[in-house]
Amino acid sequence: MCEAGKSDHHSAERCVDFPVSVVLPAGGTGERTGLQTPKQFCTFLGRPLISYTIQAFESMPWIQSIVVAVAKENMDLMTDIIQRFKHRKVRAVPGGSTRHRSICNGVLALGEEERPAVGRPKVVIIHDAVRPFVEEDFLCKIAMAAKEQGAAGAIRPLVSTVIATTSEGYLDHSLERAKYRASEMPQGFTYDVISQAYQRCSESDFEFGTECLHLALQYCGTNAKLIEGPPTLWKVTYKRDLAAAESIIKETLSRSACVITGGLAEAVNLADALRKAVGALDMELDIVPDLMGDNARCLLKEWNFIQVSVSHSCLSEVEAILVALEAENRALLHPVVVIWVHFSRTDELPVSERAPTAITELASTAKHRNILIYGIQLKQSKVMLLSYISHLYILGCTHILICIGINVPSSATKRMDRNFKSSVI
């Protein structure tokens, strides 16, 4: 089974060694929000809700393809979103008049997949497009359980008691809440089970049904494995949910960062000091030696990025990061902030005085690609890196890469460490 714990492509890829595709039903009108725009197309920080959901699945290398089922009148809009936000694994198909019909169209599309690199999936994940917060390790559990059991679904404890009413609108009886759970998404099915279930189900199921797990049991005799998921599984349904989703998106985007050390012991020590210091900000730091090979995944995820290079001539490191970001060809949905911290020795001119043109040119070119380059000299380190980071998070800059080069005398490391602690306390 998948290793529990932090979302980690490596453990998920080790678990899921079979083809998995995703169907995102997005053909609804979102009436309960009271808005004109269907909720899946409402934008947060300049980006439609559905793009966050797609991005979450695209960032998982073991997901081979994604099909989004949208209303016919929204097909052009969906195609534009796919192009504008450089979504690669996804294609749009027409949805249906009900959620089940949309999902069925998505499943059928997976069966007619023409892209040679994408075969028929072993497991199909079904996930409402308006549930943007899907965690990789949980999704991996659902996919594994679906492969073993034929069907698997996410559940959450009930918040309110379920009661049955009489036709006159009075209480008939209430259900014992402890015995029941709320059915959420993601759900997973083997391709055979979900396609058979939709071939055999009735018109009434298509018209009034809301539960795919029920179809698997009713029409394929497949009893879904139920797995309790995290509270983030909730569905955006009402207008208040849009506000909640926006604040969670902002919160999520500014809670993790990637530190690149070049593999040098002293840089790793500095990164460890930073990790201890930002722990108080409830930030999670991932420390990697470089952005090569597997570590290139850091460029794909919604990582926060600040580049902190401590070597006196590390403009090439800044350029290397910009090249890597360019190579990933991802739409930079928020400003990518590259902070260049330079631990200059007393006898050295500040970098800005020695290489002003190169830095200015690099910064102005990068700005056109939504990348903001900042510089800090160690002498200015009273405004310590950490407070700089929190300042940038407040600004809403969410892509912060910490790249720690070297050429730092050990005294500076200690001072940096001490300063980090002081700036946290």
Ligand SMILES: Nc1ccn([C@@H]2O[C@H](COP(=O)(O)OP(=O)(O)OP(=O)(O)O)[C@@H](O)[C@H]2O)c(=O)n1
């Ligand atoms: N004909 C439909 C109806 C719904 N959905 C999708 O199913 C998911 C969950 O459904 P729900 O929250 O009910 O969305 P809406 O039907 O849009 O909401 P409402 O009932 O408020 O109109 C959403 O992503 C929605 O876009 C769909 O693909 N096709």
Ligand SMILES: O=P(O)(O)OC[C@@H](O)[C@@H](O)[C@@H](O)CO
């Ligand atoms: O019923 P709605 O169309 O609001 O949303 C669909 C939900 O019912 C569905 O996502 C889960 O209950 C799991 O089946």
